[in-house]
Amino acid sequence: MKFAIIGTGIMGRGWITQCAMTGNEAHCFDSNPETLAGAPAFCSRLGAKMAKRLKVDDPEYVEKLSANIFTYEDKASFMEAAAGCDVFLEVIFEDMQLKRKVLGELLPQLPDKVVFWSNTSSLDIDLMSETGGRPDRSIVTHGMNPVPMMPGVEVVPGRLTSPETVEFTRDLLQKMGKAPFLAPNIPGFWVNRLLVPQMLDAVRLLEQGKITVGDGDLGLNTSLGHPQGTFKLHDFVTAPTMLRVALEMYQASNDPRMYPPLTLLRMVKNGEYGASSGKGFYDWSDPRNPRPRDLSHYVVRAAEDMLEVLS
Ligand SMILES: NC(=O)c1ccc[n+]([C@@H]2O[C@H](COP(=O)([O-])OP(=O)(O)OC[C@H]3O[C@@H](n4cnc5c(N)ncnc54)[C@H](O)[C@@H]3O)[C@@H](O)[C@H]2O)c1
Numbered sequence: 351m352k353f354a355i356i357g358t359g360i361m362g363r364g365w366i367t368q369c370a371m372t373g374n375e376a377h378c379f380d381s382n383p384e385t386l387a388g389a390p391a392f393c394s395r396l397g398a399k400m401a402k403r404l405k406v407d408d409p410e411y412v413e414k415l416s417a418n419i420f421t422y423e424d425k426a427s428f429m430e431a432a433a434g435c436d437v438f439l440e441v442i443f444e445d446m447q448l449k450r451k452v453l454g455e456l457l458p459q460l461p462d463k464v465v466f467w468s469n470t471s472s473l474d475i476d477l478m479s480e481t482g483g484r485p486d487r488s489i490v491t492h493g494m495n496p497v498p499m500m501p502g503v504e505v506v507p508g509r510l511t512s513p514e515t516v517e518f519t520r521d522l523l524q525k526m527g528k529a530p531f532l533a534p535n536i537p538g539f540w541v542n543r544l545l546v547p548q549m550l551d552a553v554r555l556l557e558q559g560k561i562t563v564g565d566g567d568l569g570l571n572t573s574l575g576h577p578q579g580t581f582k583l584h585d586f587v588t589a590p591t592m593l594r595v596a597l598e599m600y601q602a603s604n605d606p607r608m609y610p611p612l613t614l615l616r617m618v619k620n621g622e623y624g625a626s627s628g629k630g631f632y633d634w635s636d637p638r639n640p641r642p643r644d645l646s647h648y649v650v651r652a653a654e655d656m657l658e659v660l661s
Contacts, residue, residue, distance in 0.1 A: 355376055393416075403499070479510070
C-alpha cells in the first residue's frame, strides 16, 4: 500500500517508520522544511531500534525501510504523489481550525478512492470530513507514541463513515502489525477521554504543592504499574500538544476538568516542552537518566496564603 503522510513531527515519524517497516510506501510532507529534512534519518534510527527489539535477522532491514520513505519539499509535488496513494494520513498539530483549513484545501484534490485517516487524539472526525469531503472514506486512526512500539490504534468512525472503510482500515492496520480497536466519536474518544483529565489533575495537584514530580510518578509506577507515570508521559507528549489537546477537548465538551492548568501554559511560554526540548517536568540533559525537576516555583500559593490570613 502507499501512504501520503502530512506532518512529520513526533507522531508522523512514528507512522512513517511503521509504514516503511511493514513494506508500505510513505510519501511525506511537512510545512516546516527542517522537520521534513530530519525525518528520514530519525525513522531509520527508530527502525534500527525496532529491528533489535524484534530480533530481526536481516542486515538490509534498515536499508529496505529507508527505501520506502519519500519526502517532498513542495506541496504540489507531494499532492501529485498523494494522488497515487491508497491512504492520506494527516498528522499535523492538534488544532481543529488548522486541520479543517488544510484538509479543505488538500482532500478535494485527491481521487475519490483515497481513504482519509486522521491521527487526531481527540477531535471530531465529522467536522474534518465536512470540509475535506469524502465523509464515507474518512476515519480516525489514533496511534500511540511511539507508534512502532505501541500496538494500540484507536479507530473512530464518523457518522457517515462506511462499513467498508471501517473494515479496510482495521484490516490494513492488522496487516501492519497493529492492534486496532473501535472507539466512540466523542472528545478524546476512549483513551484520552479517560487519560487527559487524569494528566491535567496531576499538574493541578503539582501546582497546588500537593505532590512532586518524582513521588507522583514513582507512586503511579509502583502502585498502578504505569510504566512512565504521568509527568514523564507529559514530557513525551510535550507541553504544547497537551495544551492544544486540553483546549480542544474543553471547547468541545465544556467539561471544566479539561481546562488546562496555568502551569502548562507557563511551561509552553518558557520553552519547557518536555523530552524533545531537554526540559519539562524532568531534566532531560541525560536522556537515559531523566531527573525530576523541582518545580516549586510553579506552585500557586494564593489559596493557602489566604487561608493562613483567615486562621
Ligand atoms: N504527541 C503525542 O504523544 C500524540 C499521541 C497521539 C496522537 N497525537 C496527535 O498527532 C498529531 C500530531 O501531533 P505530534 O505530537 O506529532 O505534533 P508535532 O508538533 O510533533 O508535529 C506536528 C507537525 O505538523 C506540521 N504541520 C503543522 N501545520 C502543517 C501544515 N499546514 N502542513 C504541513 N505540516 C504541518 C508541523 O510542522 C509539525 O512538524 C496531533 O493531532 C496530536 O493530537 C499526538
